[in-house]
Amino acid sequence: MLKDIKSPQVKKKRVISDKSLTFISALFAILAGLVMSFILLYILEATKAESNYALPVQVFNNFLTYAFKDTRSIIKVLYNAAPLILVGLSVGFAFKAGLFNIGATGQYTVAAFFSLVAVILWGFPWWAAILVAMITGGLWGFVPGYFKAKFNINEVITTIMLNWVALYFTKLLLYNLPELRTLPPGNRTDPIAYHNPTGLLPDLGLKELTGSSFINIGIIIAIVVAIIIYIVMNKTTFGFEIKACGHNKDASIYAGIKAKRTIVLTMIISGALAGIAGAVSFLAGTIQFTTDSVLLPMGFNGIPVALLAFSNPLGIVVSGVFIGYLYVGGQAFEGVYSSEVTNIILSVIIYFSAFALIVSQMIRRKLSNGNDDSGTGKGNIFKRIKEKTVSLFKKKEDVVENDEEEVTN
Amino acid sequence: MDTVAILISKTVLYAVPLLLGALAGMFSERSGIINIALEGIMIVGSLFAGVFLSGAIINSALAENAPQLIVFITMIVSGLAGLIFSLLLAFAAIKLKANQVISGTALNIFAPAFSVLLIYALTYTGNSKIPFPDLINLNAEAFGIDSTNIADWVNTLLFKNLYLTTILSIVILIIAFTVLYKTKFGLRLRACGEHPQAADSVGINVIKMRYTGVAISGFLAGIGGFAFAMANGSVHQSDVLGYGFLALAVMIFGNWKPFRILFAALFFSFFKTIAVLASTISFLPTFGLIKVENLYKMLPYILTLVVLAFTSKKSRAPKAEGIPYDPGKR
Amino acid sequence: GETTTEATTAASTTEAATTTEATTTEATTAEADLTYEIALVTDVGNIDDKSFNEGAWNGVVQYATDNDISYTYYRPTEDSDAARVESIDAAIAAGAKVVVCPGYLFETAVYEAQAAHPTIAFLLLDGEPHTADYVTYETKENTHNILYQEEQAGFLAGYAAVMDGYRELGFMGGMAVPAVIRFGYGYVQGADYAADELGLTAGDVNIKFGYADAFWASPELETKMDLWYSGGTEVVFAAGGGLYLSVVAAAENTTDGKVIGVDVDQVAESDRIITSAMKGLTSSVYGSLSRFYDNSMTWQALYAGKTSVLGAITGGIGLPTADASWGFDTFTVADYDAIFALLVDGTVVVGTAIDAAPTVSLVTVEYDQ
Amino acid sequence: MENYIIEMENIRKEFPGVVANDNITLRLKKGEIHALLGENGAGKSTLMSVLFGLYVPEKGVIKKNGEVVNIANPNAANALGIGMVHQHFKLVEVFTVLENIILGAEPTKNGFLTTKEARDKVVNLSEKFNLKVDVDAVIEDISVGMQQRVEILKMLYRNNEVLIFDEPTAVLTPQEIDELMKIMKNLIKEDKSILFISHKLNEIMSVCNRVSVLRKGKYIGTVDVKDTTTSKLSEMMVGRHVEGVKLSDVKKKGKVVLDVDNITVISKSHKNNAVNNVSFQVHEGEILGIAGIEGNGQTELVYGITGLEKISEGRVLLDGQDLTKKSIRERNLMGMSHIPEDRHKHGLVLDYNLANNLALKKYFQEGFHKRGFINKSRVIEHAEKLIEDFDIRSGKGATTPARSMSGGNQQKAIIAREIDCESKLLVAVQPTRGLDVGAIENIHRTLIAQRDNDKAILMISLELDEILDISDRILVMYNGEIVAELDPKKTSANEIGLYMVGSKVQDKAPKKEVKANAKRH
Numbered sequence A: 001m002l003k004d005i006k007s008p009q010v011k012k013k014r015v016i017s018d019k020s021l022t023f024i025s026a027l028f029a030i031l032a033g034l035v036m037s038f039i040l041l042y043i044l045e046a047t048k049a050e051s052n053y054a055l056p057v058q059v060f061n062n063f064l065t066y067a068f069k070d071t072r073s074i075i076k077v078l079y080n081a082a083p084l085i086l087v088g089l090s091v092g093f094a095f096k097a098g099l100f101n102i103g104a105t106g107q108y109t110v111a112a113f114f115s116l117v118a119v120i121l122w123g124f125p126w127w128a129a130i131l132v133a134m135i136t137g138g139l140w141g142f143v144p145g146y147f148k149a150k151f152n153i154n155e156v157i158t159t160i161m162l163n164w165v166a167l168y169f170t171k172l173l174l175y176n177l178p179e180l181r182t183l184p185p186g187n188r189t190d191p192i193a194y195h196n197p198t199g200l201l202p203d204l205g206l207k208e209l210t211g212s213s214f215i216n217i218g219i220i221i222a223i224v225v226a227i228i229i230y231i232v233m234n235k236t237t238f239g240f241e242i243k244a245c246g247h248n249k250d251a252s253i254y255a256g257i258k259a260k261r262t263i264v265l266t267m268i269i270s271g272a273l274a275g276i277a278g279a280v281s282f283l284a285g286t287i288q289f290t291t292d293s294v295l296l297p298m299g300f301n302g303i304p305v306a307l308l309a310f311s312n313p314l315g316i317v318v319s320g321v322f323i324g325y326l327y328v329g330g331q332a333f334e335g336v337y338s339s340e341v342t343n344i345i346l347s348v349i350i351y352f353s354a355f356a357l358i359v360s361q362m363i364r365r366k367l368s369n370g371n372d373d374s375g376t377g378k379g380n381i382f383k384r385i386k387e388k389t390v391s392l393f394k395k396k397e398d399v400v401e402n403d404e405e406e407v408t409n
Numbered sequence B: 001m002d003t004v005a006i007l008i009s010k011t012v013l014y015a016v017p018l019l020l021g022a023l024a025g026m027f028s029e030r031s032g033i034i035n036i037a038l039e040g041i042m043i044v045g046s047l048f049a050g051v052f053l054s055g056a057i058i059n060s061a062l063a064e065n066a067p068q069l070i071v072f073i074t075m076i077v078s079g080l081a082g083l084i085f086s087l088l089l090a091f092a093a094i095k096l097k098a099n100q101v102i103s104g105t106a107l108n109i110f111a112p113a114f115s116v117l118l119i120y121a122l123t124y125t126g127n128s129k130i131p132f133p134d135l136i137n138l139n140a141e142a143f144g145i146d147s148t149n150i151a152d153w154v155n156t157l158l159f160k161n162l163y164l165t166t167i168l169s170i171v172i173l174i175i176a177f178t179v180l181y182k183t184k185f186g187l188r189l190r191a192c193g194e195h196p197q198a199a200d201s202v203g204i205n206v207i208k209m210r211y212t213g214v215a216i217s218g219f220l221a222g223i224g225g226f227a228f229a230m231a232n233g234s235v236h237q238s239d240v241l242g243y244g245f246l247a248l249a250v251m252i253f254g255n256w257k258p259f260r261i262l263f264a265a266l267f268f269s270f271f272k273t274i275a276v277l278a279s280t281i282s283f284l285p286t287f288g289l290i291k292v293e294n295l296y297k298m299l300p301y302i303l304t305l306v307v308l309a310f311t312s313k314k315s316r317a318p319k320a321e322g323i324p325y326d327p328g329k330r
Numbered sequence C: 001g002e003t004t005t006e007a008t009t010a011a012s013t014t015e016a017a018t019t020t021e022a023t024t025t026e027a028t029t030a031e032a033d034l035t036y037e038i039a040l041v042t043d044v045g046n047i048d049d050k051s052f053n054e055g056a057w058n059g060v061v062q063y064a065t066d067n068d069i070s071y072t073y074y075r076p077t078e079d080s081d082a083a084r085v086e087s088i089d090a091a092i093a094a095g096a097k098v099v100v101c102p103g104y105l106f107e108t109a110v111y112e113a114q115a116a117h118p119t120i121a122f123l124l125l126d127g128e129p130h131t132a133d134y135v136t137y138e139t140k141e142n143t144h145n146i147l148y149q150e151e152q153a154g155f156l157a158g159y160a161a162v163m164d165g166y167r168e169l170g171f172m173g174g175m176a177v178p179a180v181i182r183f184g185y186g187y188v189q190g191a192d193y194a195a196d197e198l199g200l201t202a203g204d205v206n207i208k209f210g211y212a213d214a215f216w217a218s219p220e221l222e223t224k225m226d227l228w229y230s231g232g233t234e235v236v237f238a239a240g241g242g243l244y245l246s247v248v249a250a251a252e253n254t255t256d257g258k259v260i261g262v263d264v265d266q267v268a269e270s271d272r273i274i275t276s277a278m279k280g281l282t283s284s285v286y287g288s289l290s291r292f293y294d295n296s297m298t299w300q301a302l303y304a305g306k307t308s309v310l311g312a313i314t315g316g317i318g319l320p321t322a323d324a325s326w327g328f329d330t331f332t333v334a335d336y337d338a339i340f341a342l343l344v345d346g347t348v349v350v351g352t353a354i355d356a357a358p359t360v361s362l363v364t365v366e367y368d369q
Numbered sequence D: 001m002e003n004y005i006i007e008m009e010n011i012r013k014e015f016p017g018v019v020a021n022d023n024i025t026l027r028l029k030k031g032e033i034h035a036l037l038g039e040n041g042a043g044k045s046t047l048m049s050v051l052f053g054l055y056v057p058e059k060g061v062i063k064k065n066g067e068v069v070n071i072a073n074p075n076a077a078n079a080l081g082i083g084m085v086h087q088h089f090k091l092v093e094v095f096t097v098l099e100n101i102i103l104g105a106e107p108t109k110n111g112f113l114t115t116k117e118a119r120d121k122v123v124n125l126s127e128k129f130n131l132k133v134d135v136d137a138v139i140e141d142i143s144v145g146m147q148q149r150v151e152i153l154k155m156l157y158r159n160n161e162v163l164i165f166d167e168p169t170a171v172l173t174p175q176e177i178d179e180l181m182k183i184m185k186n187l188i189k190e191d192k193s194i195l196f197i198s199h200k201l202n203e204i205m206s207v208c209n210r211v212s213v214l215r216k217g218k219y220i221g222t223v224d225v226k227d228t229t230t231s232k233l234s235e236m237m238v239g240r241h242v243e244g245v246k247l248s249d250v251k252k253k254g255k256v257v258l259d260v261d262n263i264t265v266i267s268k269s270h271k272n273n274a275v276n277n278v279s280f281q282v283h284e285g286e287i288l289g290i291a292g293i294e295g296n297g298q299t300e301l302v303y304g305i306t307g308l309e310k311i312s313e314g315r316v317l318l319d320g321q322d323l324t325k326k327s328i329r330e331r332n333l334m335g336m337s338h339i340p341e342d343r344h345k346h347g348l349v350l351d352y353n354l355a356n357n358l359a360l361k362k363y364f365q366e367g368f369h370k371r372g373f374i375n376k377s378r379v380i381e382h383a384e385k386l387i388e389d390f391d392i393r394s395g396k397g398a399t400t401p402a403r404s405m406s407g408g409n410q411q412k413a414i415i416a417r418e419i420d421c422e423s424k425l426l427v428a429v430q431p432t433r434g435l436d437v438g439a440i441e442n443i444h445r446t447l448i449a450q451r452d453n454d455k456a457i458l459m460i461s462l463e464l465d466e467i468l469d470i471s472d473r474i475l476v477m478y479n480g481e482i483v484a485e486l487d488p489k490k491t492s493a494n495e496i497g498l499y500m501v502g503s504k505v506q507d508k509a510p511k512k513e514v515k516a517n518a519k520r521h
C-alpha cells in the first residue's frame, strides 16, 4: 500500500546525513556571522571623515588571530569557555525537554552568590561550594519547573520573573552580610584568597608556570559535566524520558512517563548546571560580586552557545570554546571600533542558526527529489545548496513543505 | 497626599511603555508569532528617537514653537524604526519558518550592540547614550490651566508626569481593541493565530497577515521604547532595562486581551513604584534590613507569578502561536 | 590654568565627539599599524559614564589632540583585577608609553603592572597601588597617583547651599565608593559648618542621604527623587555620573527643585543646576600628561612614585565662579572665596574618614536604609 | 459532448517522496453527485485540495464550464464558486459559528464588521436547507455534526455551486448520515454539483450518480453507480477482492477482567459530567464494543479507565484489583494495553524513530536497560521482531522516524506495541480510524485473534459497521451514560443509531435520568 512513499525516502537518506547536515548549517551560520561583521567594520570605517580601508582588514585579522597570540590568550579563551559551556548545557538540557530556560542567568546569579557565601562565610572548599551552587541553582530552576508542571505556566515568563527576583535577592543579601565585604570600598565581595584559599578552583600549579591568573580547572569541570550530560541524554532511560516529554508530552504521559516529574527534574538539573557555571565563574577568584550588579550577561550567553550546538552536549563544548574565543578576540575591536562588534557577530550567528537547519533540510529534500547522483561529494552539495537557496527565496511552494523530522529545539 | 499623587502618576507613567510593549506583543502573538524580541525592538525605537531628536530637530525653530509636534513625529520615527527592525523576525519566523524564540533572542542581542555601533558611526566614540533635548511634558498650561491655581498634589497627579505618549497610548489602546475585535482585519488576524489552515482555506493570506501582525508589533514596541527613554530621564542609553521582557509578562498576565493588558500594566507598574518608594515611605516595614528596597523590588515579580498561578486556568494563548505556518500540515 | 580647561571639559558629548573625530582619523591615517601611545583603561563600564572614565578620557583626548599623539582606550573584558591587568598589558603591547588608570579599582592592577612593566609610565587616579589584601602599599618610580579631596568640594557645595538659605538638602551618590562617599560626607560637614556659622539651631537643616547603586539614570531613581522633592527637599547633590539625569528630571517636575552637579561644571545640562562640586579630573590628567611629556616621557622626581593630593591648595577642587555658572542668590563669590581661603590655609579641616559617618552638631542627616 | 461544470485533466501532484496524484483526470457533470473512492493515501484529499486551490499541481489543467481556469488559491476557487468541506474540519474553535461562516468573506461598512445581514442570510440558508445551527454558539462547544453543518453553510454562504465533501460521513451517526444525504439531494435540486469522498460503498450507492476510483495516486476509472456493485467497487479500490471480517463463532464469556464500577468523570469543556455513573464489565475472550457519537463521553471514559484522567467517583478493577488510584504505568504493568484514539497526540512520539516508539512501554523493563543505561541493541531487536510479526512497512525499518510513516503503518506500529505487552485487557479506541479496507481487515483479524486466546477487549468506535461486525456485545453511550446494551446478532445499525442520538432509551440498561446538556443539539 505504501511502496510509493517508502522507496523515495530510502533514496533521500543517501544524499547527506542528519549529523553532517547539522554541522554544515552551524558552519554556515558562523560563516555568515563573520562575513557580516567584516562588512560592518567596512561600513563603520566608511562613515568616518577620512576612511582608511586598510584598518578594517587589520582589525579583523587581529580579531581572528587575537587569542593565538600567546598561551595566556588561549588560557583566557578557556577561562571564558568554561562557564559558557556550563550555561550552554543548562539551556540545551532544557531545550531537549522542550523547555526554554531563559532564566539561566537568574540561577547563575543566585548560585554564584551562594558559592561565595560558602567559601567566604562558611570556609567551604571549592568542591563543596560547587555543591552549594548546584543546590541553589537547582532550587531556582525548580520553581519554573513546578509552575510549568502544576499550572502549565509558560516557563519563559516564570524564568524572566525569577531573573529579577534573583538579582534583588542577592543584592539584599550582599548588603545585609557585611562579613562578605570587609575590605574597602566595601561594595564588593572580598577576594576569596583573602579569606579562604581552599575556596579557589585549583590551578594545578599552572598559575605560576603560565603567569596567567585566568587558569584553573574550570574548563575540565565543564568538559566532564558535558560528557556526563551527553551520556544521561543519549544512553539512559532518564534521557529517553526527557526527550520523549520534549517531543510529545501527551504521548509520554500515555506511555506511563511521569511527565510533570520529568519537567520539574529537568528544570532542577538545568538550574543546577547554571549553578555550576556561576560557581566556576566566581570561584576562579577573579571577578567579585558587587552591589551595583545588574543581571549577569553570562547567563544569557548560554542561549547562543546551546543554539549554535543544536543543544548537543558535546557540540556545546565546541561552541562554548568558540564563543569564548569571540569574546577574547573581540577585544581587537575595542578602541579602534567597539567590542560590541562581537555581539553583532553573535546575534547574526544565532539568527542564522535559527533556520539554517530547517532551510538546509528543505534543500536536502529538494536535492533528494532531484536526480539520484546528487550528494556524491560534498563540494557538489555546497554548489547545489547554493543554487537551491537562491531558488528557495523565489518559489512559494518550496518553503511550504517541511513536515518530516523538524528539529524541535 | 503628595506621596499618593506621585505614586499614582508614576504608576501611569511607567505603565505606558509596558502597555505599548504588551500591546505590541499581543498583535504579533495573535497573528501566531511569538515575539520575544520586544526588548530589542524597544531599544531600536528608543535609539532612533534619540538619533532623530539629537540630529534633525535639535536646533530647529520647530522645537520651541511646537514641541509636542516634535514628540509626535519622533513617535512615528521610533515606531517605523521598530517596524523595520521587527521585519527581521518576521522574515526568519514566517518565510524561513525559523524557531521564533531563537530568532527573537538574536534580535535582542543585536539591538544594544547595534545601538552602540550606530552611535559610534555617528560620533566616533564608544558612547552608548544619546541625551534627548528636554522635551516639555504636557504641563497644566498646555491645557490652558494655570498650575498655580490648582492644588499642588492635583498638579503632580495630573500634569507632572504627563507626556504626549501617555495620552496617545490610551488612544492606541482603544484603536488596538477596535481593530482586533471590530474589524475584518482583526477577525482574520486572530484566525491566523488560532488556526492558520482554516484561515488559509477561506482565502486569507496567512503569510501576509502574520507579516502585518509582526509589523504592527514592531511599530508599537518602537514607540514603547521611545516612551520608556523619555520617561527615563529622557536619554537613550542603549538599554530599556528589561522592560521589553516585562511587557511580555504583562501581555501573558493580560491574557492577550487589550484591556486586561492595561490592567496588568498598571498592576505591575504600581508595585514597581511602591518598591522604589519603599525606602522613603515611612509606613513600610524595614525588618531591620539594610537597603530593604531590594526586598520590595522583588515584589512585583513574585506577585505576578502568584497571580499567574491563580489565573493560569483561564489564561489561553493563541493556539497556533509559535508554530511555523505550513499549509501541507494536517 | 584650571578654569579654562574646566570650561572646555564641560563640553557636551557631541562636542567632545567632534574633537575626537579629528584625531581618530589622523591617528588612523598616520598610524595604520594600530599602535597607540597614550592609553586609557576603563575601570568598569564605558568612557561615557559621566564619571571617572569620562572625565579622565576627556583629559586624554584633549592632550593627545593638542599635541597630535595617538591615543585610545581599552575596556577590560570583566570587572576583575586580572582583566584590568590584561587590558593594561594589551595597551602596552599596542605601543602604549603611558597608561591612564581611572579609579580606585585599579589599585591592585597597577600594583602588579608597574612591576611587570618598569619602562612604562602609569597614571593612577583616585587610588594608590597596593596588594589585593591591602597589606602592602607600594608606588614604583614609573607610577604617579592622584588623589582628590572630594570631601572639600562636597564641603563647599554643602556650605554654599546652606548659606544661600537652603534648609532641606539631599545627597544622592552613585555608589558607596570612596570618592563618592567623600563627596557626601564633605557635603554634610559643609552644611553643618554653615548652620553653625549662621547660628541655626539643631534640626533646622535636614539632609536626606542615599546611594543609587548605579551611575546611570533609572525610572526608579527619578521616582525616588520626585518623592524627595515633594517631601520638601529643596536641593539635591547628584554625585554619580549619569544619574544626575534622573535627579534633574525630578527637579524639573517641581516648581523650584534645585540640583548640585558633580566632577565638572554641569550647569549647561540644566538651569536647575545651581552649582557643581568640581574636581579637576580632566585638567589634572591633562596636566600630568603634559608634565610627563615635557620631562622627556618620564615622571619627574616630584611625581615619580609619589601621590599628589589635589585639593583647595592646588586648586584641584572647587565650585565654578563664572557668572553663568553661579546659581546662588544671597551667597556671593566673595563669601565663596572667603571659605575657600579657610580651606587653603587649613583653618577649616574637612574630615576624610569614609568608614563612619561624620559627626555633626546641628544638621540632622537621614541616611537611607 | 456532455456539459461538464468541472474538468480536471492529467493532474499530477507530488509530495516529498510521494506522488499523491499521478496524471489523474476527473470530470464532474453539472447537477450530479460524483463520488471519489479510494484507500488511504490514494490521493483523494490531495486531488480535491488541488481543485480548491490549496495545492498547486505540477502538471495538468482544470476547466470550468469548458474554459481553462487557474486556481492558485482558495480565493480563486471561491470566485469560481467552488467550496469544500474538509476531512479535518477547518473551523476556528474559539470563534462563534457566525464568525466562522463569514471569515474571509466578511461584510463590512466603512472598515467595520457588520454582522446584521450576514446573520439573516445564514439563518435563511439554514432554514432553506434545514441545517440546524446555533449561530452564536462557540465552535468548541458544539457537536461534530453541527460543526459539519457549519462547514456546509460556509459554502452556501459563498453561493458556491460546486461543493466538495471530503469524508463527511466518517464522524456521523446513521441518522445524521441520512440527514446529510437528504441535504445533498436538496442541494442538487438547487442545481449545485457535488464531489463526495467516502470509503463507505453503501453511501455511495445510495446517493451518487457516478463514481471515480483512485488507487495509490493513480486513476483507475469512472463508472455509473446504477451499473456497478459494492464488491466491484471495492475491488477497483483495493485491486483485489476483499470481504470484511465478521465474528463467526459465539464464545461463552469467561471470568470478569475489567470491572468498571459506577465511575464519573468531570468534563474539561463543559460543566456537566463527561461520564456519569457508568458501570459495565468486560470478560475474558470477549470484545465489548461501545458505540456512540463523538463527544458523548467515550473519550473521557477511556481516559478514566486508562488513567489519563482522574475519575471523580467510582472504581475501576482489573482482575479484581482496584486500580483507581494507580498510575498509568502501574496499570500497564498490571495488564492493561491501550490503543489510543489519537495516534499523533498519544500514540506516538513522532520525532522518535520506530524502534523507540515500539519500546515506549518496555524501555524501563528487564533486559531493555542495565542500571538505567538503555540497551540499544535489545531495543532494535525487539523492534525488528515486531516489524516482522506485524508487517509494519516503513522507509528505514527500525530507524525510520515515526513522523514519516503512513497513517496506516503508524497505526499498525501502535497495535503491535500494545499487543506485544500481552496484557489481559486491551482498550482499543478507533482502532481502524481512517484506514482503508485492506488495513481494516488486517487489524480486525488481529483483534479477533486476541479475543480468541482469551484476552478481554474493550473497543470504542464511531464506525457502526465495525462495532456490529466484531463485537460480542454492544453498549451504546449517549450524553455520558450507557443507554443500551445490545446483542449484535439481534440489533441493527438503525436501532443503535436511535440510541446514539438519545431518541430511544432502553429500560434494562443501568439508566439515570438524562441531564439536558445545553451545549449539545
Ligand SMILES: Nc1ncnc2c1ncn2[C@@H]1O[C@H](COP(=O)(O)OP(=O)(O)OP(=O)(O)O)[C@@H](O)[C@H]1O
Binding pocket: A005, A403, B327, B328, B329, B330, D015, D016, D018, D019, D020, D038, D039, D040, D041, D042, D043, D044, D045, D046, D047, D087, D407, D434
Ligand atoms: N501534506 C503532505 N505532506 C506529505 N505527503 C502528503 C501530504 N498530504 C498527502 N500526502 C501524501 O499524498 C498521498 C495522498 O494523501 P491524501 O490525504 O490525498 O490521501 P487520501 O486519499 O485523502 O487518504 P485518506 O483516505 O486517509 O484521507 C498520501 O500517500 C500521502 O503520503
Ligand SMILES: Nc1ncnc2c1ncn2[C@@H]1O[C@H](COP(=O)(O)OP(=O)(O)OP(=O)(O)O)[C@@H](O)[C@H]1O
Binding pocket: A005, A403, A404, B330, D040, D041, D403, D404, D405, D406, D407, D408, D433, D434, D435
Ligand atoms: N506528514 C506526512 N508526510 C508523509 N505522508 C503523510 C503525512 N501525513 C499524512 N501522510 C499520509 O497521508 C495519508 C493520510 O494521512 P493521514 O495521517 O490523514 O492518515 P489518515 O488515515 O487519514 O489519518 P487521519 O484519519 O488521522 O487523517 C497516509 O497515507 C499518510 O501516510
Ligand SMILES: [Mg+2]
Binding pocket: D044, D045, D046, D087, D166
Ligand atoms: Mg483524505
Ligand SMILES: [Mg+2]
Binding pocket: D040, D087, D433, D434, D435
Ligand atoms: Mg483519513
